[in-house]
Amino acid sequence: MLDAKISQLVADYGVELKEKLAGTGEPEEALRVPIEHLITAVGEFGGKKTILDGEAHLTELSSRPDFAVRVKGAVVGYIEVKKAGLSLDPSTFGSQPRAVESPEGPSQPHLHERFRVAALSR
Incomplete structure (x- = not known):
């Protein structure tokens, strides 16, 4: 049952996500609502009300992940969304994008390969 629900x-x-990415807006912005829906739905399934706060500030890392994830009012982690091929290292978030070479080499990306998500736990 768990596998089927997830x-x-x-x-x-x-x-x-496919519907949002077919629009005319910025691709990373198109991800925000679908990601929020997914994470809150997974939390709901697990019996936890999960809230995502956009553009969380992490002064200790000089970073601003796309989301802070809260459960019962406490921040339990962070989510950063990056285009596939860009570094997920928090020290590079505010700098120029850095390409990350794929061991598989260049290919036509599938929908799930266009963006990468880093979950930073607290």
């Missing part, structure tokens, strides 16, 4: 939530995320 699979369905991820499938729903994929459908919503």
Whole structure:
């Protein structure tokens, strides 16, 4: 049951994401609502009300991840979304994008390969 539910939530995320990325807005911005829907739905499934706060400030890392994840009012982690091929190292978030070479070499990206998500735990 767990696998089927999580699979369905991820499938729903994929459908919503595909629709958003087909629009005219910025690709990273198009990810915000689908990611929020996915994470809150997973939290709900686990019996935890999960809230995402946008553009969280982490002064100790001189960084601003895309989301802080809160459960019961406490920040339990952070999410940073980057285009595939860019560094997920927090020290590079505010700098010029740095390409990361893929061991598989260049290819036509699939929907799930266009963006990478880093979850930074607290």
